[in-house]
Structure formats: structure tokens, C-alpha cells
Amino acid sequence: MKIAVLLKQVPDTETKIRVKGDASGIESDGIKYIISPYDEFAIEEAIKTKEKSAPSEVIAVSLGPVRVVDAIRTALAMGADKGIHIDDCGLAMDSFVTAKVLANALKNENFDLIFTGKQAIDDDASQVSQMVAEFLNVPQLMLAEKFELGADKKSATIERSVGGGTKEVYTVEFPAVIGAEKGLNTPRYASLPGIMKAKTKPVTTLKASDLVGETKPKTTNVNFRLPPERAAGKVLQGEPEQLAQQLVKLLREEAKVI
Amino acid sequence: MANILVIGEHAEGKVKKVTFELVTKASELAAKLGGQAEVVFIGSGISNTAEVGQYGAKKAYVLNNANLEKYNTDAYTKVLFDLVNELKPQVVLGTASPVGKDVLPRLAARLDSGLASDCTNLDIQDGKLVATRPVYSGKAIIDVKFESALQVASARPNSFVPSVVAAGAAAEVVNKDMDAGTLRAVLKELVKAQSQKADLTEAGIIVSGGRAMKAAENFKILAELADVIGATVGASRAAVDSGYATHDMQVGQTGKVVNPNLYIACGISGAIQHLAGMRTSKVIVAINKDPEAPIFTKADYGIVGDLFQIVPLLTQEFKKALQG
Numbered sequence A: 001m002k003i004a005v006l007l008k009q010v011p012d013t014e015t016k017i018r019v020k021g022d023a024s025g026i027e028s029d030g031i032k033y034i035i036s037p038y039d040e041f042a043i044e045e046a047i048k049t050k051e052k053s054a055p056s057e058v059i060a061v062s063l064g065p066v067r068v069v070d071a072i073r074t075a076l077a078m079g080a081d082k083g084i085h086i087d088d089c090g091l092a093m094d095s096f097v098t099a100k101v102l103a104n105a106l107k108n109e110n111f112d113l114i115f116t117g118k119q120a121i122d123d124d125a126s127q128v129s130q131m132v133a134e135f136l137n138v139p140q141l142m143l144a145e146k147f148e149l150g151a152d153k154k155s156a157t158i159e160r161s162v163g164g165g166t167k168e169v170y171t172v173e174f175p176a177v178i179g180a181e182k183g184l185n186t187p188r189y190a191s192l193p194g195i196m197k198a199k200t201k202p203v204t205t206l207k208a209s210d211l212v213g214e215t216k217p218k219t220t221n222v223n224f225r226l227p228p229e230r231a232a233g234k235v236l237q238g239e240p241e242q243l244a245q246q247l248v249k250l251l252r253e254e255a256k257v258i
Numbered sequence B: 001m002a003n004i005l006v007i008g009e010h011a012e013g014k015v016k017k018v019t020f021e022l023v024t025k026a027s028e029l030a031a032k033l034g035g036q037a038e039v040v041f042i043g044s045g046i047s048n049t050a051e052v053g054q055y056g057a058k059k060a061y062v063l064n065n066a067n068l069e070k071y072n073t074d075a076y077t078k079v080l081f082d083l084v085n086e087l088k089p090q091v092v093l094g095t096a097s098p099v100g101k102d103v104l105p106r107l108a109a110r111l112d113s114g115l116a117s118d119c120t121n122l123d124i125q126d127g128k129l130v131a132t133r134p135v136y137s138g139k140a141i142i143d144v145k146f147e148s149a150l151q152v153a154s155a156r157p158n159s160f161v162p163s164v165v166a167a168g169a170a171a172e173v174v175n176k177d178m179d180a181g182t183l184r185a186v187l188k189e190l191v192k193a194q195s196q197k198a199d200l201t202e203a204g205i206i207v208s209g210g211r212a213m214k215a216a217e218n219f220k221i222l223a224e225l226a227d228v229i230g231a232t233v234g235a236s237r238a239a240v241d242s243g244y245a246t247h248d249m250q251v252g253q254t255g256k257v258v259n260p261n262l263y264i265a266c267g268i269s270g271a272i273q274h275l276a277g278m279r280t281s282k283v284i285v286a287i288n289k290d291p292e293a294p295i296f297t298k299a300d301y302g303i304v305g306d307l308f309q310i311v312p313l314l315t316q317e318f319k320k321a322l323q324g
């Protein structure tokens, strides 16, 4: 089987976000980058699936500046076999263009499975996986919490939660895009031998400018700003019974939320 | 004509509150565009579709076919694509629910249009939709401008207040039989939750527990409080990772992003990744025994104390106040 994993490199979750003076974006200096957490679940599931369906290979694909090769190397150290770095060539990108470029890079490779994260935690868009699936004309199953490879290795059963505690169980035939939700698995750490081996695994570089065609962004992000700071409120004083009484009164009469 | 098409949502045969929220906003925006708000419902047996008229919608399309009874990406994308091509609205709005998040990107891609997802505000500027949304887990806010002629957006639940603008008005209901196409992913089984609680992402009130809950059984005291005040129970990642709560209860950067009117955090320290999921709550209450816990710097009301003592007292007090 041929399995792709789509990886996005994003600022670490602890990053303090600073906005540029002209509100056109965020300041990028000093940011530490990580693989978007949901994409780690995608890598793990891809590797697990490979282990169950030998001979198979996992190809980690990331679109972005040169720094994203680090994310690809991490995936290789975890157990992916090859990497594809798509240099963004400084092009203006929104989810639509990103998905178009990724889909064009993948389209002639005949992947059985494409694992992605349900959402990247920088733009929080949750769009690219579905758009890639659309552009490749293959089905998508987002929010996957359980993935079970079929005995025929050409299909899978996927379980997902769709709100309010309701679960859905789907079957899908490959090729398909699977969007990973938390709970799908516990991503492995790269082992030391894994890290050594990753250095010799092949990473191909493609150029977004060769893949984008006539596609232009459909949206532009403007007016970057920080959210209004939440001011600290009242800390209530008194004995436990009084505290409970006060809080109920405040929530009903002052905040009027109950 | 510059109309706005809202993708309506329903559960148990009833139109959901999120749809009334969105229709209220859509009719305000449609007025700015010189068009009207219309709603599309997919599925059959929805009892109160015409009610969207009270919130300003003029028409309610009800699309039906045996393959549309349950959500399916392929089927929903196809019928919405066909409907949009027929009606040619300028704006399509949906909810940032599991369904909206699944279908809208695919629909926008097929329509060769831009999408702004999980928006907290929507406006019309220079005749086009401008969408406001949080990024970096709420650490920054942006406005999204559209280059495409058709503009698609999804709104976070609880972002708009539903408001009856035309009491008693009924939207004209138009039933349509649609071809749902071929379904590639097949739903084999649907396991409904025992309790029909609002999902965390749509809940108006949330009571959440953290690592301090110490055991899964102890979540019972949060459930009791939640029952009295009509809340949904959430959890921090520490509580989920320790096995006290299930994954779908997690609030935060790698859990659910919630937007309730009231969020009660019990024994949660207020780590940045937890705040990422609940910082837009209108009112935050923190119950924590450590007066230095960072959650207090974000809370509107704080109680320094032992949650095992405070939570049951609160349940009692609310019972008195709400039932007495």
C-alpha cells in the first residue's frame, strides 16, 4: 500500500502570539515550531497501518518554507519512509491554494490512503483535508477516532463522534482521506536509531510555483489583532455556604446567565 | 439577486437553536446586500421549518431523498452544490458543527469559492462578506476578506443572539426531491448517546472538571450540578489523560472549542491550552483551592476552596433558587 501523511508545521502551543505593527500577520521571530498535534496522530496511524499491511510505504508531505523539512525528518524518525517537501516559493496561500497544491502533488502518485489532521492549530481552519479530498475526487472521513484496516487491505472501518456523545461507524473503500481526531492513537516518540536512520531517508523537493497552475487565493486574512484581555473578576469571600449562596445570586442577578 | 443561503440544522425533527442564531444574523446581512435570507434543510420530517420566518428568513427549502436521512459527505455536498447553482446566492452560511465543518470545505472547493470557518462575527463591507474569526487557538483574531464571487462561512455556535424580527411570520416552505448521487463512505452504525445533552460546542452552560477530580466516579458531583442548571459536563486534558473523563469531553487546544454563556471550571489550573478552548465564554467561574491558580486571572467570579465541598453546596443552592 502507498500511504501519504500531510503534515503542517505550526507554532508551539505555548507560543505567545505577537501581532505585526501593520496588522498583516504575526511576528515570526523567536517562534518554536512543532508538528501540528493532530498531524502526529495522522503519522502514527499511517505507520501503524503500514506495519499491518507490508509491503507498504509511508510518505510524509509538507508544504511550507525550508524549516518544514524538520517536521518531515521527525516523521521519518518515527517510521515514515520518504518525505516530500513542497517549497511554498513565497506564494500567497489560503486553504484553497494549499489544498490545490497538495492535491496536484499527490494526484499522480496513486495513494491508497491519505492521513491528515482534522485541523491545523495555527489557522484552525479545518478545511485543507476536505478540499484535498475534493480536488482528488476521493471520499473523506474526518474526526476519525478509530481506524481499522479491512482484511482486503482495500477498505477500512472508521469510528467518529459527531457531537452530543453520538458515534458513527463508517466503511470506506480506498483511496480515501482520513482526518485524525484526538483519541485515534498515542503517537510514538522517535527512537535514537530512528533519528539516525531518518538522516539517510530520501526527501524530495517540489515547488509550489510548478503545482499551483492558475489557482489564486479565494480569501485574504487582514486586521490581525489580539483578543480583548479578560480582566480578573471578583474572588468571593466567606464561609463555603456563603460562597455558594453569593455565587448563585451573582450569576442570576448580576451576570444574568442562569 | 444578492441573497444569503443558510444551511439549517435540525435534531429530533426540530430546527436547532444555532440555526435561529444564524438566520437572525443572515437576515440582518441580507438587508445590507439588498437581498433576502433563505434557509435549506436536508432530510424529512422536520416539524418547524417555517418558523425560521420569525427570524427573518423568507424561504425554507427542504431537500429530500432516501439517501439524505442521515448525514453523508458525498450526498450533502452534491445536493448543496446543485441547490447553490440553481439559486445563485452571494453568500452561503453554515454552522461550525461536525456537519458544517465536514461539508462546507468540500462544497466551497467544488464551487471554486473561498471559505471562512468557525467565525465569531460576520459583516458586509463594500458589498461583500467580511468574516471575523479567532486563529492560533484564540490567541489572535483576524478578518477574512473574500476574492471569490460566492462567499462561504461557518459560524461558531452561540456567536449570535436569536431574535424574533417578525413575530408569527412563516417562511415559504419549498420541498425539493434531490438526486443524492453515489455515496462512497457508507454509514454502518449510529450509536446514540443515552442522554440527549447539548454537545459541548453548542452548550449554553458548561461545568468542567480537571485533574483535581481525582477519579472518574467523582465526575458524578459535576453531573448533578449540571443537571440542575441544564449544563453539559466538560474536562481538562489532565482529567481525560488520567482516565477520569472521555476524549469527547475535552475542552482546549486539542479538544473542543466552546463558546457558552457560562463556564464553571472546577479544579482546573488554567493552562494556556485549556484557555484556548474556552476563553470566549461570556462568564467564567473558577473553583480552585490554590488562590494563585492562573485561571483566577481570567475568571469573572472566583471561589478559593475545595471543589468537593463547594460543588455540592452550589448544586443545593441552585436547586433552591431555581425550583423554589
Ligand SMILES: Cc1cc2nc3c(=O)[nH]c(=O)nc-3n(C[C@H](O)[C@H](O)[C@H](O)COP(=O)(O)OP(=O)(O)OC[C@H]3O[C@@H](n4cnc5c(N)ncnc54)[C@H](O)[C@@H]3O)c2cc1C
Pocket: A013, A037, B209, B210, B211, B212, B235, B236, B237, B238, B239, B250, B251, B252, B253, B254, B255, B256, B266, B267, B268, B269, B270, B271, B272, B273, B274, B277, B287, B288, B289, B290, B293, B305, B306, B307, B308
Ligand atoms: C500540545 C498540547 C496540547 C494541549 N491541549 C490541551 C487541551 O486541549 N485541553 C487542556 O485542558 N489541556 C491541554 N493541554 C495540557 C495543559 O497544558 C495542562 O497540562 C492541563 O490543562 C492541566 O489540566 P488541569 O488544569 O486539570 O490540571 P492541573 O494543572 O494539574 O491543575 C489542577 C488544579 O486543581 C486544583 N485543585 C487540586 N485539588 C483541588 C480541590 N480539591 N478543589 C479545588 N481545586 C483543586 C489545583 O490547585 C490546580 O490548580 C495541552 C498541552 C500540550 C502540550
Ligand SMILES: Nc1ncnc2c1ncn2[C@@H]1O[C@H](COP(=O)(O)O)[C@@H](O)[C@H]1O
Pocket: A006, A007, A008, A009, A036, A038, A039, A042, A061, A062, A063, A064, A095, A098, A102, A115, A116, A117, A118, A119, A120, A121, A123, A124, A125, A126, A127, A128, A129
Ligand atoms: N501546508 C501544509 N502542508 C501539509 N499539510 C497541510 C498543510 N496545511 C494543512 N495541511 C493538512 O491539512 C490538515 C488541516 O489543516 P487546516 O485546514 O489548515 O486546519 C492539517 O492537519 C494537515 O494534515
